[in-house]
Amino acid sequence: MTTENFLRELKTSQIIELETCVRCGACSEVCPVYEQDKSIIAVPALKLQELRKIIGKDVSIMGLISPASKVDLKELRKAAEAAYLCTLCGRCWIGCIIGIRNRELREVLRSMIYRAGYIPKPLKDVDELLLKYKNPYKPSGRLEWIRELDFQIPVNARGANILYFVGCTSAIRDPNIAKSTAYILRSAGENWTIMDNEWCCGSAWIALGNMDAAKNFAERNVKEIESLNVEKVVVSCAECYRMFKWEYPELNVNYNFEVLHISELINKYLNEGRLKIGKRITERITYHDPCSLSRLGGIINEPRNVLRQIIPKEVDFHYLVEMPENKMNTYCCGGGAFLEFIHPELTLKIAEHRLNQANRIGAEILVSSCPICKITFTNATNKFNKNIKIYDIVELVARNISTNP
Numbered sequence: 001m002t003t004e005n006f007l008r009e010l011k012t013s014q015i016i017e018l019e020t021c022v023r024c025g026a027c028s029e030v031c032p033v034y035e036q037d038k039s040i041i042a043v044p045a046l047k048l049q050e051l052r053k054i055i056g057k058d059v060s061i062m063g064l065i066s067p068a069s070k071v072d073l074k075e076l077r078k079a080a081e082a083a084y085l086c087t088l089c090g091r092c093w094i095g096c097i098i099g100i101r102n103r104e105l106r107e108v109l110r111s112m113i114y115r116a117g118y119i120p121k122p123l124k125d126v127d128e129l130l131l132k133y134k135n136p137y138k139p140s141g142r143l144e145w146i147r148e149l150d151f152q153i154p155v156n157a158r159g160a161n162i163l164y165f166v167g168c169t170s171a172i173r174d175p176n177i178a179k180s181t182a183y184i185l186r187s188a189g190e191n192w193t194i195m196d197n198e199w200c201c202g203s204a205w206i207a208l209g210n211m212d213a214a215k216n217f218a219e220r221n222v223k224e225i226e227s228l229n230v231e232k233v234v235v236s237c238a239e240c241y242r243m244f245k246w247e248y249p250e251l252n253v254n255y256n257f258e259v260l261h262i263s264e265l266i267n268k269y270l271n272e273g274r275l276k277i278g279k280r281i282t283e284r285i286t287y288h289d290p291c292s293l294s295r296l297g298g299i300i301n302e303p304r305n306v307l308r309q310i311i312p313k314e315v316d317f318h319y320l321v322e323m324p325e326n327k328m329n330t331y332c333c334g335g336g337a338f339l340e341f342i343h344p345e346l347t348l349k350i351a352e353h354r355l356n357q358a359n360r361i362g363a364e365i366l367v368s369s370c371p372i373c374k375i376t377f378t379n380a381t382n383k384f385n386k387n388i389k390i391y392d393i394v395e396l397v398a399r400n401i402s403t404n405p
Ligand code: SF4
Pocket: 030, 031, 032, 033, 034, 043, 044, 085, 086, 087, 088, 089, 090, 091, 092, 093, 102, 103
């Protein structure tokens, strides 16, 4: 491990961003972790200062790129706690008065910490699981959900129109999302398939700080998918979406298929009449934008268009209600980037804040479009005894598809 290796993690644009921060603190006002934690190490801009300190210079571009720059490993160790006190939700970027991509700089800091071997203890198990079993959760059982279906799923079918990339969280922690997605694809008469040898999309590696492994997993997933010669890849997880759509190209991993979030595909099916909704839902719904799908992914309208088609048409403004912090400015569920594994109580506090927003607008159902959001909100609902139902969008759609031709 050399100093040069560490410095190579930073792009020139990021060095400029480090210099540009004026320490105004506006990012703190929008950070969900700081809002609920209030400790000094949760301040987003403070982590930038730490990064400057760690790379051994004040704020001079020439200083940063000088071969004499030294990474102080002691500082790196000290910074670990602060670097992982963050969900990588990206809200500090939106809140920054000059648009500093604080979140990406946090990824660089994590990458340095990972290389130095100082990741927080709870993440060491995740690291081992990812290395050995290619998912962050458990040694086996990725395909168990298939056996619980009463229909057959095409596996490794070549030349299909759609490959459903299930993702670790839908496959292992919340298989009802995988099953509902499969039911939707089947109901739409889609020519589709799944792979029996998926690896994590790589978002877990980025959260840990191992960028090399993220690239390696991305390359391997793309190679396997391309060998099946499919036209499109659809995902039901916001993290998978951000990875395939935005991070793979950033990692220089290119592919020859189109990438869609399931909400985009359902919207298309409904518009084309390939899916029909039977009974409409007459409870008040609010939609929670997952950070990785809206702010970091760019998908905002499609889930709302889908929800509008499953509530009564005439008074949709009554049945579909918005929380105050929504769309690009969405509030984090609190479960991202393994914060849940390191600080479970803090994750629950962030989720509770969001549930209170939903309660205040009279929502009876909170729906999201990411398994991590659903799991986090479900845990918080149970813990704080909240009177609200939590669903993923695919569950609501699958439940309300008309089976009449
Ligand atoms: S990425 Fe989100 S949690 Fe992390 S510092 Fe920025 S606003 Fe806070």
